[in-house]
Amino acid sequence: xxxxxxxxxxxxxxxxxxxxxxxxxxxxxxxxxxxxxxxxxxxxxxxxxxxxxxxxxxxxxxxxxxxxxxxxxxxxxxxxxxxxxxxxxxxxxxxxxxxxxxxxxxxxxxxxxxxxxxxxxxxxxxxxxxxxxxxxxxxxxxxxxxxxxxxxxxxxxxxxxxxxxxxxxxxxxxxxxxxxxxxxxxxxxxxxxxxxxxxxxxxxxxxxxxxxxxxxxxxxxxxxxxxxxxxxxxxxxxxxxxxxxxxxxxxxxxxxxxxxxxxxxxxxxxxxxxxxxxxxxxxxxxxxxxxxxxxxxxxxxxxxxxxxxxxxxxxxxxxxxxxxxxxxxxxxxxxxxxxxxxxxxxxxxxxxxxxxxxxxxxxxxxxxxxxxxxxxxxxxxxxxxxxxxxxxxxxxxxxxxxxxxxxxxxxxxxxxxxxxxxxxxxxxxxxxxxxxxxxxxxxxxxxxxxxxxxxxxxxxxxxxxxxxxxxxxxxxxxxxxxxxxxxxxxxxxxxxxxxxxxxxxxxxxxxxxxxxxxxxxxxxxxxxxxxxxxxxxxxxxxxxxxxxxxxxxxxxxxxxxxxxxxxxxxxxxxxxxxxxxxxxxxxxxxxxxxxxxxxxxxxxxxxxx
Amino acid sequence: xxxxxxxxxxxxxxxxxxxxxxxxxxxxxxxxxxxxxxxxxxxxxxxxxxxxxxxxxxxxxxxxxxxxxxxxxxxxxxxxxxxxxxxxxxxxxxxxxxxxxxxxxxxxxxxxxxxxxxxxxxxxxxxxxxxxxxxxxxxxxxxxxxxxxxxxxxxxxxxxxxxxxxxxxxxxxxxxxxxxxxxxxxxxxxxxxxxxxxxxxxxxxxxxxxxxxxxxxxxxxxxxxxxxxxxxxxxxxxxxxxxxxxxxxxxxxxxxxxxxxxxxxxxxxxxxxxxxxxxxxxxxxxxxxxxxxxxxxxxxxxxxxxxxxxxxxxxxxxxxxxxxxxxxxxxxxxxxxx
Numbered sequence: 001x002x003x004x005x006x007x008x009x010x011x012x013x014x015x016x017x018x019x020x021x022x023x024x025x026x027x028x029x030x031x032x033x034x035x036x037x038x039x040x041x042x043x044x045x046x047x048x049x050x051x052x053x054x055x056x057x058x059x060x061x062x063x064x065x066x067x068x069x070x071x072x073x074x075x076x077x078x079x080x081x082x083x084x085x086x087x088x089x090x091x092x093x094x095x096x097x098x099x100x101x102x103x104x105x106x107x108x109x110x111x112x113x114x115x116x117x118x119x120x121x122x123x124x125x126x127x128x129x130x131x132x133x134x135x136x137x138x139x140x141x142x143x144x145x146x147x148x149x150x151x152x153x154x155x156x157x158x159x160x161x162x163x164x165x166x167x168x169x170x171x172x173x174x175x176x177x178x179x180x181x182x183x184x185x186x187x188x189x190x191x192x193x194x195x196x197x198x199x200x201x202x203x204x205x206x207x208x209x210x211x212x213x214x215x216x217x218x219x220x221x222x223x224x225x226x227x228x229x230x231x232x233x234x235x236x237x238x239x240x241x242x243x244x245x246x247x248x249x250x251x252x253x254x255x256x257x258x259x260x261x262x263x264x265x266x267x268x269x270x271x272x273x274x275x276x277x278x279x280x281x282x283x284x285x286x287x288x289x290x291x292x293x294x295x296x297x298x299x300x301x302x303x304x305x306x307x308x309x310x311x312x313x314x315x316x317x318x319x320x321x322x323x324x325x326x327x328x329x330x331x332x333x334x335x336x337x338x339x340x341x342x343x344x345x346x347x348x349x350x351x352x353x354x355x356x357x358x359x360x361x362x363x364x365x366x367x368x369x370x371x372x373x374x375x376x377x378x379x380x381x382x383x384x385x386x387x388x389x390x391x392x393x394x395x396x397x398x399x400x401x402x403x404x405x406x407x408x409x410x411x412x413x414x415x416x417x418x419x420x421x422x423x424x425x426x427x428x429x430x431x432x433x434x435x436x437x438x439x440x441x442x443x444x445x446x447x448x449x450x451x452x453x454x455x456x457x458x459x460x461x462x463x464x465x466x467x468x469x470x471x472x473x474x475x476x477x478x479x480x481x482x483x484x485x486x487x488x489x490x491x492x493x494x495x496x497x498x499x500x501x502x503x504x505x506x507x508x509x510x511x512x513x514x515x516x517x518x519x520x521x522x523x524x525x526x527x528x529x530x531x532x533x534x535x536x537x538x539x540x541x542x543x544x545x546x547x548x549x550x551x552x553x554x555x556x557x558x559x560x561x562x563x564x565x566x567x568x569x570x571x572x573x574x575x576x577x578x579x580x581x582x583x584x585x586x587x588x589x590x591x592x593x594x595x596x597x598x599x600x601x602x603x604x605x606x607x608x609x
Numbered sequence: 610x611x612x613x614x615x616x617x618x619x620x621x622x623x624x625x626x627x628x629x630x631x632x633x634x635x636x637x638x639x640x641x642x643x644x645x646x647x648x649x650x651x652x653x654x655x656x657x658x659x660x661x662x663x664x665x666x667x668x669x670x671x672x673x674x675x676x677x678x679x680x681x682x683x684x685x686x687x688x689x690x691x692x693x694x695x696x697x698x699x700x701x702x703x704x705x706x707x708x709x710x711x712x713x714x715x716x717x718x719x720x721x722x723x724x725x726x727x728x729x730x731x732x733x734x735x736x737x738x739x740x741x742x743x744x745x746x747x748x749x750x751x752x753x754x755x756x757x758x759x760x761x762x763x764x765x766x767x768x769x770x771x772x773x774x775x776x777x778x779x780x781x782x783x784x785x786x787x788x789x790x791x792x793x794x795x796x797x798x799x800x801x802x803x804x805x806x807x808x809x810x811x812x813x814x815x816x817x818x819x820x821x822x823x824x825x826x827x828x829x830x831x832x833x834x835x836x837x838x839x840x841x842x843x844x845x846x847x848x849x850x851x852x853x854x855x856x857x858x859x860x861x862x863x864x865x866x867x868x869x870x871x872x873x874x875x876x877x878x879x880x881x882x883x884x885x886x887x888x889x890x891x892x893x894x895x896x897x898x899x900x901x902x903x904x905x906x907x908x909x910x911x912x913x914x915x916x917x918x919x920x921x922x923x924x925x926x927x928x929x930x931x932x933x934x935x936x937x938x939x940x941x942x943x944x945x946x947x
Contacts, residue, residue: 046760440624443929445921447884448902452632452918455906456639538769542888545771546903564775565892567790571783581772588767596763 037523040601047597054590057583061398068389070396072553074337076387078106078151078318078359081573085378088122089361095119097369103196104317104358104375105149108132110156116143118156123378126152128572132167139164149358150196150214155203161189163203171199171215180211197236208246210234210253220254227253235277235316237261237295242282244275250284260295268292276316278334283321285314291323299335307331315357317375322357330355330364338376347372382575384560390579397555398583404471404550405537409529411475412536416482417518417525423483424490425513434483442480447542450477454548467550470543474536482528489521523602530595534588541584557584610937617933621926626685628922629698633681636915644668646707698919704912708905713916717901721920723793724897727813728886731820732879739825740871743832747840748859750833758829765826774819774892781815788815791894816893820886824878831874832867839866869940876932880925 041047088107095102095111102111108122110132118139124132132154142158149155153167153174161182165174180189180203190206200214200221208229212221219239233244234253240261243253250268252261261282271287281295281302289310293302299319309325316322320334320341328351332341338360351367360376381390423434453473458466493499494517502512541558543549550556557580564570564577644667652660668674672683672690682688686697696702703713746755782790793812794800800808839845840863848862849855887899894900898917905914 439929440628443624443925444628445880445884445925447887448918448921451887451902451906452635452914455914456635534767542769542771545769546888546891548906558769561771561775565771565778565791567778567783570775570779570790574779577775581775585764585768585772588769589764592763592767 037598037601041597044597044600046593047600050590050593050597053586054594057398057587057590058402061395061402064395065399068392068395070392070555071337074388079379079383079387080385081576082107082123082379082383082387083573084380084382084575085123086380088376088378089363089373090121090377091363091371091373092119092121096371099363099365099369099371101146102356102363102365102371103147103149103154104356104361104363105132105154106151106359107378108149109361109363110147110149110154112144112147112156116145116159118144118147120154126168130168134166136164136166139166146191146194148194148196148201150201151198153196153199153201155194155196155201157191157194157203161191163191163194163201165201168199171217173199173201173214175213177211177213179209180205193233195234195236195241197241198238200236202234202236202241204231204234208232210243212241220256220259222255223253224251224255227251233275235275235282237277237282237316238279240277242275242277244272244284248272248287250275250282263294265292265294273312274314276314276321278316278321279318281316283314283316285311285323289326291321293321301334303333305331305333313355315355315362317357317362318359320357320360322355322362324352324355328352330362332357332362332374340375342374344372344374347374381579382573384576385563385573390560390575393555393560394557394580394583397557397560397580398587400467400550400554400556401537401540401558401584404467404474404540404556405533407471408474408478408536408540409533411472412479412532413482413525413529415475415479417486419479420483420486421490421513421518424487425494425509425517427491431487435487438480438483441477442484444477446477446539450474450539450543451546451548454543458548458551463551463554467554470540470549474539478532478536478539482525482532485524485528486521489524490517493517493520523598527595527599527602530591530598534591534595537584537591538588557587613937614934617930621930625922625926628926629685629919630681632915632918632922633684634677636911637677637680639909639911642673644671644673703916703919706905706910706913708908708910708913713913716913717898717917717920720897720901723895724883724886724890724899727817727820727889727895727897728879728883730813731817731824732875734817734821735824735828736875738821739828739832742825743829744836744859744864746829746833747836750837762826762829765822766830767826768823769888770819770823771888771892773823774816774889777815777819777822778892781818788812791892793895813895816889816895820889828874828878832871835867835870836863838870839863842866865939869936872935872939873932876928876935880928883924884921 085107088109091109091111094117095113098113098115100112100114102109105122108120108124110118110120112118118135120133120135126132130152139156142160142162142164144156145159146157147154150167150173153165153169156164158164163176163180165176167173180191182189191203192206193204195202198215198219200212200216200219202210202212204210208231210223210228210231212219212223214221220241227243227245230245230247231243231253232246235242235244240256240259241253242261242264243251245251248270250264250272252264256262260280267286267290268284272284273287274285276283278295278301281293281297283291283293283301285291291304291311291314293304295301301319301321304321307325307329309327309329311323311331312326313324314321315324317334317340320332320336322330322332322343324330329348330343330352332343334341336342340360340362343362347364352364353367354365356363356365362373362375364372366372379389379391381394383389384393419434419438423431450473454466454470458469461469490513499512499516502516507516540549541556541561544556544558545561547559547562549558552559552562560580561577569576644664648660648664648667651663655663672680679688683690684697686695686699686702688695690696701714703717705711706713706716709716742758746758749755778790781788789812794805794808795812798808840859842863845858845863848858853862884899886897887902889895890897890899891903898920902914902917905911905917
């Protein structure tokens with residue numbers, strides 16, 4: 001037989017065809033115990049499925065964070081509790097090639113076509129009962145020429161000068177001032193511009209008068225009388241507005257004496273051609289093409305890119321600006337979390353006639369009527385109550401959870417093997433002492449004790465230290481099982497002949513324990529480590545779920561589920577718990593399946609059972 | 610047997626003192642000063658020297674400057690306190706809760722009943738299902754039913770109990786509206802007698818189902834494994850060869866042997882469920898020991914937390930004792946060995 005030995009590559013050994021029928025004698029001779037275990041494991045369908053799925057999840061959370069980087073401080077109240085969607089920028093068919101106006105809202109878009117029809121798309125539910133998609137009948141009948149989208153309401157203008165507001169109207173968003181209503185005396189008002197902000201709207205008539213209405217608690221809705229009749233354009237930020245007057249100057253129109261916008265840069269006193277506002281800043285374009293940004297810049301709104309061509313129009317999103325150049329090019333800058341500042345190449349290849357930007361979306365209309373979009377499409381797995389993307393948190397949380405699990409297991413194995421080895425081999429007083437300690441530690445009520453340690457020590461250290469602390473606590477509390485197992489195995493192994501032989505050769509005792517005996521218990525250790533890994537992950541997540549583990553904002557699969565135990569979240573915001581719970585469940589199931597399969601592979605007797 | 614029992618009890622008493630000392634020193638790591646806290650209100654109205662004098666007096670009165678071991682002995686009730694009285698754990702003084710502003714013993718009187726009730730109830734339910742199921746699977750090992758149960762149990766013990774709770778709340782309380790989402794009794798109700806019991810059971814039903822369901826997986830697997838071990842023993846073959854009826858073989862010859870590991874498991878699992886009910890009680894807003902413990906930790910009410918921690922320790926020690934004793938009862942060999 002020895003002369004008929006075939007050469008195998010490593011790959012074919014691992015995955016090659018091994019259907020050759022061997023009688024039991026040959027099989028015994030050819031297969032080493034290690035290979036036997038491997039082949040046993042490979043033939044266990046459940047175990048292999050577990051391994052493959054686990055590896056997929058593992059790679060997902062290992063590589064994922066590079067694609068979905070986590071910003072710990074991120075939160076966004078406009079995106080809170082949004083279900084899984086990807087249609088926030090999907091134009092309805094009727095609007096394609098027929099766009100009159102588009103207004104991007106927080107999680108929705110609203111638009112009207114040249115025939116006066118209104119369309120709304122994206123996630124339109126504001127509350128249980130308020131849904132922006134329920135367009136009022138009067139709006140459907142009217143010939144709408146312009147639309148504006150606020151945080152939770154939509155304002156529309158028809159060709160007769162009537163204004164319509166729907167959505168959340170509880171705070172006076174629909175209290176259109178009487179001056180704007182068509183009257184018998186002066187006939188219909190000619191409204192030239194409408195905009196909407198946080199629970200308020202504004203309109204400009206052709207006489208240069210501007211009016212604001214809505215919730216004035218947060219927003220500065222009053223207009224200084226001096227400016228009325230001279231307004232050319234106005235721009236609305238979240239709570240404030242600025243006016244572009246007919247003499248080319250920019251002024252702050254409200255009555256608030258000082259805020260981020262009142263201090264208007266000196267170069268804007270004349271020659272301004274266009275103004276726009278983001279959430280917390282304002283921007284103006286001068287005749288010579290310079291763009292000036294002022295206000296509370298938090299996301300790089302002031303970093304205006306240098307361009308060869310002259311910007312002529314400017315549009316503001318929530319944290320970004322988009323400008324249309326003289327040569328038809330489009331540039332965007334500012335916050336790029338959702339890709340709203342990355343203009344696609346296809347936009348600059350075409351001739352752009354106008355751009356509609358708002359919140360996180362940009363719609364560029366080409367001269368032949370086509371609409372190009374860039375920005376936030378939606379959230380694949382929805383968002384949580386602070387507007388954070390669930391997918392990003394799952395990916396990064398998985399990394400934390402697995403790291404914590406793995407390191408705790410390593411600590412547990414280290415302590416367990418060391419103490420178990422000493423106890424098992426040396427016996428006597430050392431054994432007695434170690435096993436009593438193991439009994440005491442094992443007898444401590446695990447979860448309350450871990451809670452206690454985390455509460456006492458965890459509150460006084462930084463978030464990062466706390467994470468290491470959890471790892472150590474889990475490791476220190478869960479070594480007893482491994483210790484007992486190793487001890488029992490070593491007790492059995494140390495009576496065998498090879499140990500006697502090693503002793504006779506004069507090998508040092510410590511070397512016998514850790515070099516001669518330990519490899520024999522390695523396979524069982526592997527089983528225990530795998531199963532322990534799942535347990536540690538479970539414990540960490542339970543601690544985090546109770547609020548005593550890894551503290552938010554660092555995500556873990558456990559603390560993502562904190563606060564999910566009320567009926568509102570369970571029912572209405574199902575995506576907040578279903579996704580983390582299922583990936584975590586699948587992960588632990590796979591690890592346990594793997595552990596079981598390794599156990600079956602290691603212990604040949606178990607397959608007979 | 611008596612000697613064996615005494616030995617075990619003696620050992621556990623030693624462990625109790627070690628563990629409780631450990632706990633006490635852990636809680637003493639917390640930088641808190643009850644003397645200063647008590648004087649805080651009067652601080653403004655007093656002169657600094659007078660305040661300092663009162664503070665030092667109070668510290669001495671409270672025995673805060675004494676060595677840790679002495680303070681521990683006082684707390685546990687084996688050493689006289691400053692007034693020369695024994696007033697510690699053993700005398701029934703569990704401390705004073707600064708959050709609830711009453712004695713710890715009053716705080717835990719009601720929660721402890723709730724917790725013990727739901728835990729014992731869940732244990733009985735779980736045992737009633739898992740033991741027959743485990744035996745059946747072991748006897749019909751390899752059948753389709755067995756394989757199905759195997760997969761199901763892996764899922765059962767892999768998923769954390771709070772996820773099971775969320776799914777069950779979703780199904781039973783939100784979709785089908787059979788059970789209430791959380792709470793202990795109908796809000797605003799003032800039922801008495803049987804009506805109150807039924808109402809409470811109605812509210813406890815979902816937590817109990819979740820607890821039972823959460824422990825099915827591990828238990829069934831364990832019962833099955835030890836039963837298979839027992840069934841593969843030689844004496845079973847002998848019994849069958851003698852023509853003993855299959856029922857007798859299974860329930861008398863095999864099950865008696867499988868009982869020993871199962872008892873270990875039941876006890877340790879019973880303890881596990883006690884700590885596991887921390888999660889259940891928090892999820893379902895049940896006023897039990899678990900939620901009280903979390904409340905105590907969250908509000909830095911450490912005297913209460915320490916007392917509750919001792920409760921969990923005592924429960925686990927009693928569990929260990931029962932395990933040992935039942936070993937002795939079930940398996941005569943243990944008694945002789947020791």
